[in-house]
Amino acid sequence: xxxxxxxxTGWGMYAPMGVLSNADLERLVDTSDEWxxxxxxxxxxxxxxxxETTATLAAIAAKRAIAVAGLDPDEIEMILVATxxxxxxxxxxxxxxxxxxxNTRAAAMDVAAxxxxxxxxxxxxxAMVSSGMYRHVLVIGAELLTxxxxxxxxxxxxxFGDGAGAVVISAxxxxxxxxxxxxxxxxxxxxxxxxxxxxxSKSPPSVETIARREHYIRMEGKETYRYATRTLxxxxxxxxxxxxxxxxxxxxFIPHQANLRIIESVAKGLGLSMDRFYVNVDRYGNTSAxxxxxxxxxxxxxxxxxxxDRIVFVAFGxxxxxxxxxxxxxxxxxxxxxxxxxxxxxxxxxPVDWDxxxxxxxxxxxxxxxxxxxxVPLDDVVPGEPEHAHREVPA
Ligand code: UT7
Numbered sequence: 001x002x003x004x005x006x007x008x009t010g011w012g013m014y015a016p017m018g019v020l021s022n023a024d025l026e027r028l029v030d031t032s033d034e035w036x037x038x039x040x041x042x043x044x045x046x047x048x049x050x051x052e053t054t055a056t057l058a059a060i061a062a063k064r065a066i067a068v069a070g071l072d073p074d075e076i077e078m079i080l081v082a083t084x085x086x087x088x089x090x091x092x093x094x095x096x097x098x099x100x101x102x103n104t105r106a107a108a109m110d111v112a113a114x115x116x117x118x119x120x121x122x123x124x125x126x127a128m129v130s131s132g133m134y135r136h137v138l139v140i141g142a143e144l145l146t147x148x149x150x151x152x153x154x155x156x157x158x159x160f161g162d163g164a165g166a167v168v169i170s171a172x173x174x175x176x177x178x179x180x181x182x183x184x185x186x187x188x189x190x191x192x193x194x195x196x197x198x199x200x201s202k203s204p205p206s207v208e209t210i211a212r213r214e215h216y217i218r219m220e221g222k223e224t225y226r227y228a229t230r231t232l233x234x235x236x237x238x239x240x241x242x243x244x245x246x247x248x249x250x251x252x253f254i255p256h257q258a259n260l261r262i263i264e265s266v267a268k269g270l271g272l273s274m275d276r277f278y279v280n281v282d283r284y285g286n287t288s289a290x291x292x293x294x295x296x297x298x299x300x301x302x303x304x305x306x307x308x309d310r311i312v313f314v315a316f317g318x319x320x321x322x323x324x325x326x327x328x329x330x331x332x333x334x335x336x337x338x339x340x341x342x343x344x345x346x347x348x349x350x351p352v353d354w355d356x357x358x359x360x361x362x363x364x365x366x367x368x369x370x371x372x373x374x375x376v377p378l379d380d381v382v383p384g385e386p387e388h389a390h391r392e393v394p395a
Pocket of ligand 1: 030031032035036039040115154155158194219221222224225228258259286288316317318
């Protein structure tokens, strides 16, 4: 195996059409648009339709990233899916995505590092390509979190949403570019700060665990907030130092989109203004492992990233995990336009003699179904964000 340089050649995202606004949540729990916007910056999040699963969201984002890279799906040799909301505990969601994108040759596996999953997956995929093991690795972050939320718990149900983002990492004979430095950490002291109690070997699902509502995400918000503000800054700085750079030399940070206040506090801690941080938490909420690759695809497609820019992916999540990568961007951002030709649909085969029960949480379905027509997504409304630039049509 010959070491090569490993660069991002494709990127793509998919957010389901369903929109859940703060006004909708006011009808579910004792909350208000004002409280949610002030404490989190979130105005709305996306909700997958009943026929969608984590694998179908992932497959659409993946097909877009592969189209941008200009590859045939069969040229992908490894598929990594970072998720905490897999279709099933087994098989892996990555195996289902492989079939859904029409790939016949790749190895496929899931990455379990919660909201840091994409950053962990990117580090893994980068190592596989730069070592010479594979030429093209697909890394996806995909989540369908609305199926794991207690829509009676205002501490959690206002925060999370559904979506997927993906990148293709390809070997290059040109020197430089790609990952310049990284940092990955895991702190089990925080293991039960964000937690889904039931479904594993410690607490298999049963009538009793369901009655105890242990099949839903639980979170200690304040502790997680404190950890997040500390660790996002320290992980980013460690990765930047390993790259031999200073924070000031980073053109754009693509942080995990958990809470606008957390991102603002990291910017302040690093002594940088908010225009160096890509923010879309207002429109998608926290999509866990999908948040960094969704933000990356939007940032590149809207002209916020240029060839030669040094950018930073940085995330934290359950575990507690955290991770950061410094990346030198090498791909022509205009190639993102190739993703527009991909039809936003994917199907994942189910066994012929089995079908799931309706997967939508009943309380959520009731609110969505009682509206007068579908909600229309908001425009980007985060204050201080530069206007999105128009993309050029690729040659
Ligand atoms: O990917 C990682 C995932 N997790 C996170 O990133 C979460 C990090 N934590 C946070 O973002 C924040 O801690 C939250 C947004 C979850 C909460 O914000 P906070 O400013 O830390 O609020 P708090 O938990 O201190 O609650 C303040 C008050 C409490 O009422 P009292 O005790 O002061 O009367 C809560 O009961 O706000 C109440 N509250 C709410 N009120 C209206 C909690 N949730 C809500 C709500 N609507 N949805």
